[in-house]
Amino acid sequence: MFSFSRTNIFFFSSFIIILNFIWFKWNSFHRRTKKNVPPSPRKLPIIGNLHQLGSSPHRSLQALSRKHGPLMLMHLGSVPVLVASSSEAAREIMKTHDLSFASRPKLSIRDTLLYGSKDIAFSPYGEYWRQVRSIAVVQLLNSARVQSFRQIRENEMALMINMIESSCGSVIDLSEILVMLTNNIICKVALGRTYSGLKFKDLLGRFVHLLGVFSFGNYIPKLSWIDRLSGLDDKARKVAKDFDEFLEGVVEEHIRDKKGVDAKSDEDQDFVDILLDVERDNLTGFALQRDTIKAIILDIFAAGTDTTFTSLEWAISELIRHPTVMKKLQEEVTETTHGRPIIHEKDLENMKYLKATIKETLRLHTPVPLLVPRESTQDVKLMGYDIPAGTQVIINASAIGRDPTLWEEPDEFRPERFLNNIIDYKGLHFELLPFGAGRRGCPGIQFAMVINELALANLVYKFNLTLPNGVKDKDLDMNEINGLTVHKKSPLLVMATPRF
Template sequence: MLLHLGCIPTLVASSAEAAKEIMKTHDLAFCSRPSLTVPNILFYGSKGMAFSPYGEYWRQLKSLVMLKLLSNTRVKSYKNVREDEIALMIQTLGESCGTTVDLGPILSSLTNNIISRVALRRRLEGPKYTKLLHEFMAALDVFDIGSYFPWLSWVDHFTGSVRKAKKIAIEFDEFLERIIEERLNKKKGEDAESNEEEDFVDILLDVQKNDTTGFTLHTDALKALILEAFAAGTETTQTALMWTMSELIKNPKEMNKLRRELTEIAQGNVMISEEDLEKIPYLKAVIKESLRLHPPAPLLIPRISTQDVKVMGYDIAAGTQVIINAWGIGRDPASWEEPDEFRPERFLNGPINYQGSQFEWLAFGAGRRGCPGIQFSAPVMELLVANIIYKFDIKLPNGIKNEDLDMTEAFGFTINRKFPLLVSVSPRF
C-alpha cells in the first residue's frame, strides 16, 4: 500500500512476500532510516544504531556493538545478573501471595534492573528515573508533523512535542554526563574495580580511548548507545513479557502444558536455570507465538529507500519511506492457519528462529537493520516466564474467568496492554 504522508511517499508492507523483497532481496536499497525530528533530538542527532542512516558510520557502530557489547561471550557473562534479578522478582511475587498483584510494574522493574546493572553496574530505581524513562518512551509515540509537512513544523512547537523532547534530552544528558564523569574518575583512581565484570559504559569508554581501527567513538554516540540500551532493552522486553503472561493466563490449557514440561525438567530444583532452557522446546514455542500476535514494535522502525527499485512489480522511487507491518504479517491468514488463535504448537519443530530468517514472523525485524539485542533479550524472557509458571499458580482476581481477560491493545511506538494485568498469585510448593 502506498500512502502520502505530507511530502513523504510511504510504502506499507503487510505480507511476508513484500517484507522479504524489502528486507532481503533489496535489503541494501531499503536499509537506511528517514530523518525524524524527535529521534534526532533524543538520540543526539540519531547517532545511535537504531535511527542513524545507513553508511560507513552505521556499519562501524554495528560492528562495535556486536563485537564488544552483544557477542555470545559477553551476553553469557551477564548470566548471574539475569538469574539474580529474576530470583529477586520471584521472591517479590512470593511475598505478594494472597493479594492482587499488578504484573506491569514488577516486570518493568525487572527489565530495568537487568539493563541498568549490565550497562552501569548498578540498579537505577526511584520515581524520578521511572518517570523520566516513561516520558522518554512517550516522546517517541508522538507523530512529529514537521518531518512530513515541513511548512507545518511550527505545529510541533505549538503542541509542545519538540519542547518536551528537548527537556527530556537535557535531563538524560545530565544523567549520562554524571555517569561518565564518575566512571572516568574511578578509572583514574587507585580503587579502580579491575576485577569486576565490565559494564557497557566501561567497554565503550575503553573503545573510545584505545580503539585502533580508526573509528572514533564520540561521546554523543556513546551516550546514544546507552540510551538505546535502556529504551529498547527495557520497554520492548517488558512489553513482550506482559503479552506472554497475558496469553498464558487467558489460555490455561497451554499454561498447564508448559508447567508440566517445566516440572519435568526441573526435577525438584528450586528454580529453572539457564542451562535448562534448551531442554524446554514448548517454552520457546510459547514465547514465539506470543511475539507473533504481539510484536513489541508493531510497525518496526521506518526505513527509507536510497535508490529507485522495483518491488513485486511496482516501481518504488528513492526517498520513499517504508513501514513493515509486523503486526499484520503475524496475523496474515495467507501465512498462518487460524491466525488470531494462540497456538504455540505451530512453532514446535518449525524453521522459525529469533533471527528473522522467515519473513512471516518479524518480532525482531530482519536484514541489516534487524534488532541486534536478540541474544540479550531472549534468555531474559525465557528464564522469567519459565520460573513464574513453574513457581506459581496465576489466576485473575475476583472470580474472573481466565478466558475473559481483556486483551485490548494501547496505541504507541511499542504495543502495550491498554489495561493493567492484575492477577492473584499462589505458590505451587
C-alpha cells in the first residue's frame, strides 16, 4: 500500500504539469519545424537522383511523375529540384506564386557564355532583369517592330523557295535549309546582314550546344574537377571569347556606320542599331552597358534560331508521316492564296488549319521540353507542400503536352483537336506551354511564330514532300537528340517536287 503526503502530492502534481508543458512546447515546435515535402524517388549518396535522368530527361521525369505525382522533389547532387508535370502545378508556379518562382539558379556555363548571365533568359530576378526585359519588349519585340521586319522574312522565304526549286527533284537536306533560313532572318534582323559562313555556323552551334550541357560543378561542387578535366570549362571560355570578339566587331562596325550618315528609318534599323540608340540616348533611364547589348543579342540567336528551326523540322516530319493532314493543309493554303505564286504574311491570318498544325507540333514536340529552370526566392506553400527558398524548379512542358488527362490520344498527331479549342501557346493556358508563362515567359513569341507560319505555309503550298529511296512515310526516323532544345536525331532528307 502506497501513501502520499500533501507535500509529495504537490511535488508530483507540479512534476506532471511541467512534463505536460514541456511536451506541449516540444510538440508545437515539432509541428512548426516538420515540413510536408513532395514525394521523392529514392536517391543515392552524393549524386542523389542524377542517375535517373537518363539520355532523355524529359521522358525519364515524365515516367517518374506517373509513379510519384505531378509535384516531385528530386535531388540532383546536393541541389533540391522540384519537378512539375501537370497543368495545375504549372499554373501554381507560373501564375499563383509567379513572383516567388521568378528567379533563375546560378549556373556556371551560362554565366561564362552570357557575360555573367546579363541576358534576359538567364539573369536572376530583380531590377536589372526588369530593365533588360523591358528594353526587349518595348524596343525590340513590340508588334510594330516585328512587323517592320516583314520584308526581310518574305525575301529570305523567296530565296529558300528558289533554292529548293533548283534542286531539280534531287534529295535535299531540308533540316539544313531550315537552319539557313532561320539563321539568315535572325542575322539580318539582329545584325543587319547575314553571316552564313562555316565559321559562324560552327560558333553558333557550339554556343547553343554548351547552353544545354550538364555541368557537374553546379550540382556536386566537390566534382567540379570533372568539368575541368573533361574540357567543358575551357570549351565554354573559348566559345565565349570567340563570340565576344565577333559581336564586338559587329557593334564597332555599327558605331562607325552611324558616324557621318543620316539616321536610319525604323524599318532599316536592326537590333544592334536600336540597342546602341538606347545606350546613347539613355532612353529608359537605365545605363545599358556594352556587355548587356551583346548578351541580349546572344539571347536572340539562341532562342530565335534553334527553337524556330527545330519546330519547323518536327512539323514537316509529322506532315510527311500523316499524308491526310498534309493534304488538308495544302488545300487550305491553296484556297487562301487564290493562285498567287507565293504566300505573304497577310495571307496567314485566316489559315486556321495551319495554326492548328503548328499548335499540335508544339504540343507533341515542345522545343524546350524542360523549361528554363526557375528558383524559389522564398518559402512557399504549393499544393499543400512546403517548398523552401533556394529550390530549383523544373516544369516538364513536354509531359504536360502529353498528359492523357488533358489530351485524348496524347501521342497522336491530330491538329483537329485545336480547331474548336481556345487553348493557345501564349502563356494563358497551362495545358500548352512551349514558351513558358508568367514573368519569365518568352518575350519573342510573336517574332518566332510568324517565321514558323510563313515558312510552313509556303513549303506545303509550293511542294509535295516525299521521302527518298522508297522509304515509307510511317518509317521516317523520329528519334530525338537532347540538348537545350530537342532535335530530330537524323536530318530530314526529302525530295521536293513542285505542286504547280
